[in-house]
Amino acid sequence: MSQVNPEISQKELELNPNLMEKPDTLTKIFIRKFMKNKLAVVGAIFLLAIVLISILAPIISPHPYDQQNLLAKLQPPSADYWLGTDRYGRDIFTRLIYGGRVSLLVAFGSVLGAIVIGITVGALAGYFGGIVDAVLMRFVDVIISIPSIFLLITIVTIFGSSLQNLIIVFALTSWTGTARLVRGEFLSLRSREFVLASKTVGTKSYKIIFTHILPNAMGPIIVAATLLVGGVILSEAALSYLGLGIQPPTASWGNMLQDAQNYTVMLTAPWYPFFPGFLILLTVLSVNFIGDGLRDALDPKTLE
Amino acid sequence: MVSYIIRRTIMAIPLLFGITILSFAIIQAAPGDPTSLMMDPSMKPSDKEAFRERYGLDEPIHIQYITWLGNMAQGDFGDSIIKRGTPVSELIMNRLPNTLLLMLVSTILAILIAIPFGIYSAMRPYTKLDYTVTVTSFLGVATPNFWLGLMLIMFLSVTLGWFPTGGVATLNADFSLWDRIHHLILPAFVLAVADMAALTRYTRSSMMDVLKQDYIRTAMSKGFKEKKVVLKHGLRNGMIPIITIFGLMLPSFIGGAAITERVFAWPGIGLLFIESAFQRDYPVIMALTVISAVFVVIGNLLADILYAVFDPRIEY
Numbered sequence: 001m002s003q004v005n006p007e008i009s010q011k012e013l014e015l016n017p018n019l020m021e022k023p024d025t026l027t028k029i030f031i032r033k034f035m036k037n038k039l040a041v042v043g044a045i046f047l048l049a050i051v052l053i054s055i056l057a058p059i060i061s062p063h064p065y066d067q068q069n070l071l072a073k074l075q076p077p078s079a080d081y082w083l084g085t086d087r088y089g090r091d092i093f094t095r096l097i098y099g100g101r102v103s104l105l106v107a108f109g110s111v112l113g114a115i116v117i118g119i120t121v122g123a124l125a126g127y128f129g130g131i132v133d134a135v136l137m138r139f140v141d142v143i144i145s146i147p148s149i150f151l152l153i154t155i156v157t158i159f160g161s162s163l164q165n166l167i168i169v170f171a172l173t174s175w176t177g178t179a180r181l182v183r184g185e186f187l188s189l190r191s192r193e194f195v196l197a198s199k200t201v202g203t204k205s206y207k208i209i210f211t212h213i214l215p216n217a218m219g220p221i222i223v224a225a226t227l228l229v230g231g232v233i234l235s236e237a238a239l240s241y242l243g244l245g246i247q248p249p250t251a252s253w254g255n256m257l258q259d260a261q262n263y264t265v266m267l268t269a270p271w272y273p274f275f276p277g278f279l280i281l282l283t284v285l286s287v288n289f290i291g292d293g294l295r296d297a298l299d300p301k302t303l304e
Numbered sequence: 305m306v307s308y309i310i311r312r313t314i315m316a317i318p319l320l321f322g323i324t325i326l327s328f329a330i331i332q333a334a335p336g337d338p339t340s341l342m343m344d345p346s347m348k349p350s351d352k353e354a355f356r357e358r359y360g361l362d363e364p365i366h367i368q369y370i371t372w373l374g375n376m377a378q379g380d381f382g383d384s385i386i387k388r389g390t391p392v393s394e395l396i397m398n399r400l401p402n403t404l405l406l407m408l409v410s411t412i413l414a415i416l417i418a419i420p421f422g423i424y425s426a427m428r429p430y431t432k433l434d435y436t437v438t439v440t441s442f443l444g445v446a447t448p449n450f451w452l453g454l455m456l457i458m459f460l461s462v463t464l465g466w467f468p469t470g471g472v473a474t475l476n477a478d479f480s481l482w483d484r485i486h487h488l489i490l491p492a493f494v495l496a497v498a499d500m501a502a503l504t505r506y507t508r509s510s511m512m513d514v515l516k517q518d519y520i521r522t523a524m525s526k527g528f529k530e531k532k533v534v535l536k537h538g539l540r541n542g543m544i545p546i547i548t549i550f551g552l553m554l555p556s557f558i559g560g561a562a563i564t565e566r567v568f569a570w571p572g573i574g575l576l577f578i579e580s581a582f583q584r585d586y587p588v589i590m591a592l593t594v595i596s597a598v599f600v601v602i603g604n605l606l607a608d609i610l611y612a613v614f615d616p617r618i619e620y
Contacts (some may be wrong), residue, residue, distance in 0.1 A: 001451065006494070028420060041348060042372040045354055063360050064463050068440065087603050103523075110396055114407065114435075118479070132601060136320065137320065138318060138322060139321070141319050142322035142323050142326055143326070144555065144600075145319060145555065145597040145600045145601050145604075146323060146327070146597040146600070147556070147558045147559040147562070147563060147594070147596050147597075147600070148555065148556075148559060149559035149560075149563065150558075150562070150592070150596060151330075151593075153577070153578065153581045154330055154331075154581060154589055154593065155330065157581045157582070158330070158331075158334040158335075184500075208431050212309070232447065234446075234448050237448050237450075237451075238449075238450055241451075241563075242563070242566060242578060243447075243582075244581075246445060257450070257451060257454065260454070261567075263462065265458070266454075266458040266462045266463075267462055270458055270459075270463070271359065273451075273455070274455065274475070275328065276451075277448055277452075277455065278452030280448050280451065281443070281446050281447050281448065281451070284446035284448075285442060285443065285446040288442060288446055289442070
């Protein structure tokens, strides 16, 4: 290496030639640790592919997603219809990649919202403690106690299930885990020396929260957010399957399954109910593998 | 210990109030009058007023809340809007046994499968079987349970005809235990899968922690059989965190039961909730939301108390 650390003496260098190399940056260590987890890498590649295909759906889809052709309904997979056709003769492959747009948009959008709410509530509770903490955490307890699918169904039947509504509703029902996590991190970090030191020199609260404590808590937050993405994809699919998500003719993985739950379809075109669910499974599996890989890679205690 | 149980129980009370306030507030935020579905559009304005008065809708909102809460405390959840005049409590009591049966059987199934595999994985980590168990549990967590249900119905019921496609029993047939079990197998399995997967992973990591402890090594070095050490000394300590996990999994378990009931047309309270949501039958929706949340609160309370009972090392 050309860059030599000037503080290393000649004697030390003779003992350990590796010292000449620049120490690895945190990013480099992170990437190396993550790459070691094969399943996480496969998951990341698969998810990236799904995201790209969804974004490029209008360009790569072989058919229009809502073009009905009753003469070609429930066709088996073929050269023309790669994964067959549905009950209205629409191309299943096309609808799958369009459905991915809905699932991923709702998942990523709402998780982003949930993380922002969760960090805000958790940071306030953990940093200020006392009555602020008590009130906010009791509110979290209330939301956690109600099975979230019940909340989702109620809110969506009342306010409708447009894409924006779905993102808002999922964000509002899934921030509680993050809030608890962030609160815990803040409770343990707020009495550490570096925070006390900033307080002593008169740093403002919001600055301590965002520039001193939050960066130290980001590891677990990122892991939780990743796993949350998988959870939201599953819940959104369940909601759509009930007929309460995005409405047809717009495709979503869940509403395709609702359409496929039909005796004739199951008897004559078993591939139709198979593909959307299998794609959900693979996507959630990838996300969870990535979460697992991130957990190890972001944990400073794990060995390389 | 007794004072801890009392303190913990008292802590649950504000939580119950919070749950009722939130459930009430969501329905209040609904556009339009909750009874507009019940009213004939050609009704005279004076009749409408009388109607609103009869249901207490002319009262201020906090009075409405207190009335609702008071009635609920006495077991009166009001009447269903859709099924005119039927008390909500009656609708729920008709369906509740089905849900409890489904949840009980599937919990037992999850425990019977998850815990032995979790323990074995912890005893022999990084072996082929451990990897298989780990990968399977990853799959179990990532599988949409309603899709798993659809696939099982498709292959085992529709194609092979081994199982009924749904319901609790064959229609218009006399009661037969085998018929009931036959109908229960698929939904109970589907509902158990996600919990089974999560439970296996928690059991594995909890047991691995315990098996590293000094007292386990001491017992081993005294020459006791591995099986005896693990089951007698390890399991009792390893299961303590699992009690809490059960409490934490309860909300998603109840939600999962609702979806499973929909897939298998299982007439339980989850299916009742979904049907009522579609029909905007608000009294039923509110009652079921509150009841399921109360169920979760009680479950967590029990989990915390059991934790204290089973772990004498913790002082309260």
